[in-house]
Amino acid sequence: MSAQDQTDQQPVKHRHRAEGPQKHVVVFIFSIILTLIAFAAAAAGGVNTTFTIILMVVMAILQVFVQLGYWMHLKDKGHLMPILFMAFGFFVAFTCIIMALFWVWW
Known part of the structure; x- marks a missing residue:
């Protein structure tokens, strides 16, 4: 067996890129800016x-997406189940709120 045949049989190792602190610093600054905009308003x-x-509601919604996406790492692969459970929870909460409003104003 030649040296070329041995190198063809070795599995390819994929390196996982570390995220590093740069994105966290940028997202932290973005979170602070969202908070300052809401405070200024x-x-x-x-x-x-x-x-x-x-404006404050929009800033709060953006803040939630930033927090979930970057600090809770829901943007990464393998987090489909927590996202589905949270979406179902939001659906149930929204349904309960709508039904409560419907019940009160009927």
Whole structure:
């Protein structure tokens, strides 16, 4: 058996890239910016209240996606089951809220 035949039979090893702290620092800064935007909207006195509430809700939703995606690592492979369980939980909670509102206002 020649040296070429031996190298052809060796399994290929795939290296897993480490994520490193760079992404975490960027995401942390993004989280701080989202928090500062929400704080500035609440602290500003002359801004319409409806606009402030909508802006804060949007910032909160973005913050949730950032937290789940990067700090809870749900963006990585192999996290389909936790994502499905959370989606089902959101569906159940949303259904309960809608039914409670329907029950109260009927």
